Amino acid sequence: MRLSLLSLSALFSGTAVIAGLMPSKIYGVNLGSWLVLEAWMLPQEWLNMGGESCSTCSSCIASEFPFAQAFPDTVDEIFAEHWNTWFNQTDVDTIQELGLNTVRIPMGYWIVEQLVNRTVEFYPRGGMVALIQGLGQLQEAGISVILDHHALPGVQDSEQMFTGQYVLYPRS
Ligand SMILES: *[C@@H]1O[C@H](CO)[C@@H](O)[C@H](O)[C@H]1NC(C)=O
Numbered sequence: 001m002r003l004s005l006l007s008l009s010a011l012f013s014g015t016a017v018i019a020g021l022m023p024s025k026i027y028g029v030n031l032g033s034w035l036v037l038e039a040w041m042l043p044q045e046w047l048n049m050g051g052e053s054c055s056t057c058s059s060c061i062a063s064e065f066p067f068a069q070a071f072p073d074t075v076d077e078i079f080a081e082h083w084n085t086w087f088n089q090t091d092v093d094t095i096q097e098l099g100l101n102t103v104r105i106p107m108g109y110w111i112v113e114q115l116v117n118r119t120v121e122f123y124p125r126g127g128m129v130a131l132i133q134g135l136g137q138l139q140e141a142g143i144s145v146i147l148d149h150h151a152l153p154g155v156q157d158s159e160q161m162f163t164g165q166y167v168l169y170p171r172s
């Protein structure tokens with residue numbers, strides 16, 4: 001499938017790629033917290049999943065990395081549930097009904113599971129399956145996709161949930 005090949009090349013080259021033909025004028029929406037979960041966008045769902053909320057986010061389970069570290073046996077299942085309910089065909093239909101023609105999908109490097117060193121890095125597995133399914137549904141609806149390489153190896157910024165790991169200092 002063309003879109004998934006483009007997404008892989010985007011991940012390996014570290015650049016955002018515009019997949020497929022873009023409309024001349026973009027009416028779009030961002031699929032925030034789908035494949036890179038940022039707990040501040042869904043505070044109650046995050047707690048329901050087993051996450052935590054604290055005043056210093058680096059000291060509790062406030063991002064994907066500590067979550068996967070804390071729940072190694074159930075993280076994939078819990079995130080699969082999140083991926084399937086946070087964005088699914090119902091949302092594709094709504095996006096289409098609203099007359100939007102484009103979505104932006106933020107992704108973390110861990111969606112390419114071979115890039116993750118599992119002795120020191122912890123992230124849910126299976127995101128690629130969710131992405132490919134979503135791309136198929138969007139393509140079917142005629143909606144263009146901007147794949148956004150949002151969270152980089154090593155944690156590119158401090159005190160940000162969008163990196164996948166809220167830390168005080170970026171790792172090297
Ligand atoms: C999408 O997920 C929502 C829950 O967020 C659910 O109510 C809805 O039935 C799901 N739609 C499909 C098509 O599975």
Ligand SMILES: *[C@@H]1O[C@H](CO)[C@@H](O)[C@H](O)[C@H]1NC(C)=O
Nearest residue numbers: 114115116117118119120121
């Ligand atoms: C994974 O990380 C450990 C600890 O830093 C390191 O010893 C090992 O070489 C790494 N493995 C790979 C494949 O990079």
